[in-house]
Amino acid sequence: MPLPRLPRLVDAALDRLVVPGYSRLGYLARSAGWAATPPGALAGRTIAVTGASSGLGTATAIGLAGLGAAVELVVRDRGRGETARAEILVRHPGAQVTVARCDLSSLADVRRYALDARDRLLALHGLVHNAGVLPAGRTETDEGHELCLATHVLGPFLLTRELLPLLRAGSPPDRPGEPARVVFVSSGGMYTAALRTDDPEFTGGRYSGGAAYARTKRMQVVLAELLADDLAAAGVVVHSMHPGWADTPGVADSLPGFRRLTAPLLRTAAQGADTAVWLQTDREPGRCSGVFWHDRAPRPTHYLPGGEEPAAARAALWTLCVDATGSARPV
Ligand SMILES: NC(=O)c1ccc[n+]([C@@H]2O[C@H](COP(=O)([O-])OP(=O)(O)OC[C@H]3O[C@@H](n4cnc5c(N)ncnc54)[C@H](OP(=O)(O)O)[C@@H]3O)[C@@H](O)[C@H]2O)c1
Known part of the structure; x- marks a missing residue:
């Protein structure tokens, strides 16, 4: 029997204070009031998770498989993908788990993978854009894009x-309450950055x-x-979320100092x-679209009033994605 949900004001205060909200403390306080998702809630659904060979991606795939989804692990290294698949099958014997190779930072490889997926799969009911990097120095892909832009933005777009x-096939018009769901795993770190489209490849400055x-x-x-x-x-909904601070191989590799300082407070990968x-799974995000979430609740995308990005900057981001990927296909 779940406890009552946290009052909205307390929840929002945890969020604004960052450390309590992003750490395991926020997760524990909020999750005490959550109802359990019924087993089998995702039976019959096929969901692809990028960057599923580590950390939050593997944990997401474990969670989805545990609810009955067929999960496609989209990974850049097949061996690491097979290791994740074995881990999922230990937790959920009999789960339907496939491994597919795709380097999200390569537009050519994204096209190749998508063609293969369209050949193999009948429908996709979910797509989780989880693959992420935090490079030590500026790196360009073979196609000439800065690595974060390529991996987090251009590849997923x-x-x-x-x-x-496939997503359209996963959103049958006769079941409007069950759209295919695309989710971007963003980061609370995005609050520190404005939308910059003047130098998307980060060629200027340090x-x-x-x-x-x-x-x-x-x-x-x-x-x-x-x-x-x-x-x-197309009947497809799209959301973004941030996981808080979770202890993953990515954090250990890229932010060892942060991890040392915050170790007792970090969430597990499953919590993230x-x-x-x-x-x-939930009905609420199936009935809205374009919302930013954390710990199962909508969150503001800016803390300061007036922080909303101008329409011209938003349009510039769209144009950047369409031009860089050569993908002007109408829906
Ligand atoms: N952990 C946190 O506290 C935290 C907080 C905020 C946001 N996030 C976000 O959560 C996501 C997962 O992070 P994590 O902490 O789980 O990190 P992680 O352990 O490093 O996992 C990142 C995953 O992304 C994959 N990946 C990286 N570049 C890729 C590419 N070009 N193509 C395909 N896959 C690629 C990695 O593949 P390999 O296994 O081959 O390296 C790995 O599976 C990221 O988007 C990150 O920004 C995490």
Whole structure:
């Protein structure tokens, strides 16, 4: 029997104070009031998770498989993907789990993977854009894009568009309450960055991996809103979320100092992944689109009034994605 939900004001205060809200303390306080998702809630649904070979991606896939979804692990290294698959099958014997290779930072590889997925799958009911990087220095992909932009923004944009026939098939018009759901795993770090479209490839100024990460995590939140509008006619909903602070290999590798300082407060990967899983199951996010979530509740995308990005900047982000990916396909 769940406890009563946290009063909204207390929940919002945890959020604004950052440390209590983002850490395991926020998760524990909020989750005490959550109802359990019924087993089998995702039976018959097929959901792809990118970056599923580690951390939050594997935890998301475990959570989805545990609720009965067939899960496609979209990974850049097949061996690591097979290891994640084995881990999922230990937890959920008999789960339907496939491993597919795709380097999200390569537009050519995204196109190749999407073609293969369209050949193999009948429908996709969910797509979780989880793959993420925090580079130590400025790196360009073979196609000439800065790595964070390519991995967090351009690759997911193109993948969403290329998988649209499958997502549309996963959103049957006779079941309007059950749309296919696209979810961007952004970061609370996006609050520190404005939407910057003047130098999306980060060629000017002193490069910082943290700044590139935050800028592109902000872009993911805006892109989710733009895609929500774009895909409404297809019956597909698009959301973004942030996981709080979770102890993952990515945090250990990229932020060892932060991890040392915050170790007792960090969430488990499953706790960090909880909202990404919930967004695939709950009725509420199936009935709205373009919302930013954390710990199963909508959150503001800006803390300061007037922080909303101008329409011209939002349009520039869309144009950037369409031009860079060559994907002007109408819905
Ligand atoms: N952990 C946190 O506290 C936290 C907080 C805020 C946001 N996030 C976000 O959560 C997501 C997962 O992070 P994590 O903490 O679980 O990190 P992680 O352990 O490093 O996992 C990142 C995953 O992304 C994959 N990946 C990276 N580049 C890729 C590419 N080009 N193509 C395909 N896959 C790629 C990695 O593949 P390999 O296994 O091959 O390396 C790995 O599976 C990221 O988007 C991150 O920004 C995490």
